[in-house]
Amino acid sequence: MNQYDVAIIGSGPGGYVAAIRCAQLGMKTAIIEKYSTLGGTCLNVGCIPSKALLDSSHHYHDAVKHFEEHGIEIPGEVKVNLEKMIARKQSVVEQTSSGVKFLMDKNKIDVYEGLGSFADATHIDINKNDGSTEQIEAKNIIIATGSKPSTLPFIEIDKERIITSTEALKLKEIPKHLVVIGGGVIGLELGQVYRRLGSEVTVVEFMDRIIPTMDADLSKELNKVLKKQGFKINASHKVKEVTRDGDKVIVKADDKKGKEVVFEADYCLVSVGRRPYTDGLKADKAGVKLNERGQVEVNDHLQTNVSNIYAIGDVVKGAMLAHKAEEEGVMVAEILAGQKPHIDYNLIPGVVYTWPEVAAVGKTEAELKEAGVKYKAGKFPMRALGRARASMDIDGFVKILADAETDEVLGVHMVGARVADLIAEAVTAMEFRASAEDISRMSHAHPTYAEAVKEAALMATDNRPLHV
Numbered sequence: 060m061n062q063y064d065v066a067i068i069g070s071g072p073g074g075y076v077a078a079i080r081c082a083q084l085g086m087k088t089a090i091i092e093k094y095s096t097l098g099g100t101c102l103n104v105g106c107i108p109s110k111a112l113l114d115s116s117h118h119y120h121d122a123v124k125h126f127e128e129h130g131i132e133i134p135g136e137v138k139v140n141l142e143k144m145i146a147r148k149q150s151v152v153e154q155t156s157s158g159v160k161f162l163m164d165k166n167k168i169d170v171y172e173g174l175g176s177f178a179d180a181t182h183i184d185i186n187k188n189d190g191s192t193e194q195i196e197a198k199n200i201i202i203a204t205g206s207k208p209s210t211l212p213f214i215e216i217d218k219e220r221i222i223t224s225t226e227a228l229k230l231k232e233i234p235k236h237l238v239v240i241g242g243g244v245i246g247l248e249l250g251q252v253y254r255r256l257g258s259e260v261t262v263v264e265f266m267d268r269i270i271p272t273m274d275a276d277l278s279k280e281l282n283k284v285l286k287k288q289g290f291k292i293n294a295s296h297k298v299k300e301v302t303r304d305g306d307k308v309i310v311k312a313d314d315k316k317g318k319e320v321v322f323e324a325d326y327c328l329v330s331v332g333r334r335p336y337t338d339g340l341k342a343d344k345a346g347v348k349l350n351e352r353g354q355v356e357v358n359d360h361l362q363t364n365v366s367n368i369y370a371i372g373d374v375v376k377g378a379m380l381a382h383k384a385e386e387e388g389v390m391v392a393e394i395l396a397g398q399k400p401h402i403d404y405n406l407i408p409g410v411v412y413t414w415p416e417v418a419a420v421g422k423t424e425a426e427l428k429e430a431g432v433k434y435k436a437g438k439f440p441m442r443a444l445g446r447a448r449a450s451m452d453i454d455g456f457v458k459i460l461a462d463a464e465t466d467e468v469l470g471v472h473m474v475g476a477r478v479a480d481l482i483a484e485a486v487t488a489m490e491f492r493a494s495a496e497d498i499s500r501m502s503h504a505h506p507t508y509a510e511a512v513k514e515a516a517l518m519a520t521d522n523r524p525l526h527v
């Protein structure tokens with residue numbers, strides 16, 4: 060029987076990064092993945108393919124809607140070849156996944172292809188995809204089994220027309236009308252892909268606003284921009300029935316006054332969140348406890364109730380984000396090596412990759428109010444930037460929230476072109492506990508979108524922006 064210092068179940072961004080860090084720290088490491096491709100949700104059916112389709116559809120949208128005003132004329136009609144677009148996405152996925160395999164080999168990590176399940180707290184049975192079985196032994200085990208799309212109890216996902224994000228990434232035709240249930244990150248990103256390709260897109264959201272966990276100003280701005288792009292957004296609508304009639308999908312919801320609203324479409328994307336995934340893991344055989352939400356229960360060191368078993372990523376509490384899973388993978392590896400790592404969960408940024416993008420880190424205004432923290436806000440519009448006018452990406456703003464007395468930056472919230480990248484400046488500043496004045500005194504290259512961060516900082520410090 061092969062023996063390891065550490066075995067990791069699941070090769071998503073949590074699992075494979077944990078494996079690399081364990082190997083770097085000198086541990087004999089194995090990783091078990093039930094699919095034949097490594098990389099988990101993120102690489103195969105999540106972050107990477109969704110961004111590939113967002114990028115392709117963005118090019119198409121620009122060609123159709125914006126090239127002319129830039130003085131670029133295309134003789135003839137610009138057309139979408141969906142099959143080719145999906146194939147390009149798939150080749151990006153394959154390249155990325157084989158990159159992970161390369162990293163496993165480079166770091167001398169043993170990869171097992173098959174379903175891993177606990178035999179006990181130190182042994183894992185692997186039901187291999189070739190039909191054989193093998194048991195391995197490990198001193199420490201990291202559960203990194205991730206998540207799957209969740210649905211509502213009364214919705215039957217048929218994977219044809221009533222679909223999850225996984226199917227939405229490989230449709231064979233452009234929907235005429237796509238109803239998106241759930242106005243969160245995944246629904247809006249994939250909704251935007253198909254809106255750009257010509258679908259009518261209707262979003263039905265239970266809460267009173269889209270991206271409801273983010274700062275209310277971000278929801279408001281994104282709502283405004285998406286409506287301009289032709290999205291139909293129905294907040295405060297409770298979906299109660301989804302049925303299929305041939306090629307039609309009928310979605311029934313109650314609006315906030317309890318009045319029934321019926322949406323008829325050819326496709327319905329159910330994007331109401333994701334559930335932690337532990338099917339087939341047999342966690343009970345190792346004595347590992349799950350909580351009432353199905354998550355593996357862990358303490359602040361990501362250790363389960365069984366001392367040599369840890370869990371990370373989407374299968375545990377906290378934001379379901381690839382970079383959160385990665386940080387946790389590194390943290391557990393370093394704990395196993397006897398180090399004392401730390402993650403500041405308040406500084407894990409959240410991003411929506413629509414265009415304009417949305418990004419945030421730290422506290423929202425509502426959270427600060429609820430905690431009774433006195434704060435100042437500086438909010439600078441993108442349209443006041445030369446760079447934004449040059450590219451015609453004038454929607455959005457940067458908002459900085461700083462402590463009213465100390466001026467320490469407590470939250471940064473942005474909508475605009477490339478803010479997914481800009482948010483890194485805010486994370487860095489907050490990691491070093493910068494004040495708004497610190498940011499405002501740093502030189503920001505001109506002309507860039509980053510100047511909005513400096514200007515918002517000037518406004519938060521003592522309301523003296525230079526360009527509005």
Ligand SMILES: Cc1cc2nc3c(=O)[nH]c(=O)nc-3n(C[C@H](O)[C@H](O)[C@H](O)COP(=O)(O)OP(=O)(O)OC[C@H]3O[C@@H](n4cnc5c(N)ncnc54)[C@H](O)[C@@H]3O)c2cc1C
Nearest residue numbers: 069071073093099100101105106175205372373379380381
């Ligand atoms: C459409 C979409 C877009 C997204 N976009 C973003 C984004 O832009 N940015 C971002 O940060 N996050 C994004 N996410 C979320 C991100 O994909 C997840 O947060 C991330 O993948 C979680 O990583 P993980 O390692 O915890 O689990 P996963 O990536 O889910 O990986 C778990 C792996 O474990 C394997 N596994 C499970 N059980 C077993 C078992 N018993 N034996 C062997 N293998 C097993 C699974 O097959 C899977 O490969 C997106 C998700 C979706 C669906």
